[in-house]
Amino acid sequence: MKLITDNFLISFLQRFDEHPFDVKLHGKTHHIGEGNPTFLVNLKEDIGNNELITSTSLALGEAYMKGNLDIEGDLYQALDHFLGQMGKFSSDHSKLKKLMFSSQSKKNQEKEVTSHYDIGNDFYSLWLDDTMSYSCGYFKTEEDTLYEAQCNKVERILQKLCLKKDMTLLDIGCGWGYLLIRAAKEYGVNGVGITLSKEQKKIFDERIEAEGLTGKVSVELMDYRDLEKCGKTFDRVVSVGMVEHVGREHYELFVKNAEAVLKPGGLFLLHYISALKEYPGDPWMKKYIFPGGMVPSLREMIHILSDHQFYTLDVESLRRHYYKTLRLWERNFNENRPEIQEKMGAEFVRMWDLYLNACAATFHNGIIDLHQILVSKGVNNQIPMTRWY
CATH class of the missing domain: 3.40.50.150 (Vaccinia Virus protein VP39)
Incomplete structure (x- = not known):
């Protein structure tokens, strides 16, 4: 059963529940999915609501690049489970128009x-x-x-x-x-x-x-x-x-x-x-x-x-x-x-x-x-x- 928390990021990540994993944020661990977790997402700081909604890919990718998000466990395995649910990502193409459709000159x-x-x-x-x-x-x-x-x-x-x-x-x-x-x-x-x-x-x-x-x-x-x-x-x-x-x-x-x-x-x-x-x-x-x-x-x-x-x-x-x-x-x-x-x-x-x-x-x-x-x-x-x- 999905639990709604007072943290938007954790509530957002609960949609990716096909494979069990844990999320650690502000010293508290949240379990997502059913069964034993196969990896842990360690968040050193929160990710903004607007960023997640505008582009889940950009928000999570940039957090990982900058070291604000770490994977404890196998990175490939985590991505294999997570990216298999890409249909659940948010992407606002109206806000991303310049990035998504660059000049063809x-x-x-x-x-x-x-x-x-x-x-x-x-x-x-x-x-x-x-x-x-x-x-x-x-x-x-x-x-x-x-x-x-x-x-x-x-x-x-x-x-x-x-x-x-x-x-x-x-x-x-x-x-x-x-x-x-x-x-x-x-x-x-x-x-x-x-x-x-x-x-x-x-x-x-x-x-x-x-x-x-x-x-x-x-x-x-x-x-x-x-x-x-x-x-x-x-x-x-x-x-x-x-x-x-x-x-x-x-x-x-x-x-x-x-x-x-x-x-x-x-x-x-x-x-x-x-x-x-x-x-x-x-x-x-x-x-x-x-x-x-x-x-x-x-x-x-x-x-x-x-x-x-x-x-x-x-x-x-x-x-x-x-x-x-x-x-x-x-x-x-x-x-x-x-x-x-x-x-x-x-x-x-x-x-x-x-x-x-x-x-x-x-x-x-x-x-x-x-x-x-x-x-x-x-x-x-x-x-x-x-x-x-």
């Missing part, structure tokens, strides 16, 4: 993207694997390492693209370049990557030279909206974890630009974080982790692709693979926590630890998904008829 989107990816290559190298892949891996077995899973993922994408020697491949949002380097070395393709991150381009250029791929692979600082007028066409196009940054109003523009540079009959593989339905996103995530980020639903991407005469060949969900990837990132992150905290500060470390664990929990609960969609520009009768070609 080139200048602002470049600023938003670089705010995340240009934190520093030293930072990312501390917890990513040697491929420097910052996207979902693919685990063929439970024993696969993070490095093996990232290699598996790239190979899976390249196989789906049916690459042949001397084909041209464009990677929209190429990251640090591992996919194109592997495509050039193993399949003999000529690759071009585009990114908005100067830090990523720096590492990619170094890798191209080190691998002896100068003239075979190149990377450019370019906005996807400039592809249509770049004057180039490609046999294949791939985009991994990039469309989430373009904004719902620009999904069609993104697809239109991919269509413009893909040759007739060419294949396009889109790998992206997806959702069951369309929603504007999480306020805390938009404010602190991915400004301007928006997760497309599977159905809206399929609809837009179809409008541009892209024929859907294959759709695959890798949701549980991303859950496992995030758990390994979080482990690596916390193994290097002292070094990261020395460089970035305690609040940054708590923010990123919360981000990695919260993402793992949302994938585990099916709040978000990961899909790979393979399409052809027009009809392609030359590719193999079976899926595992």
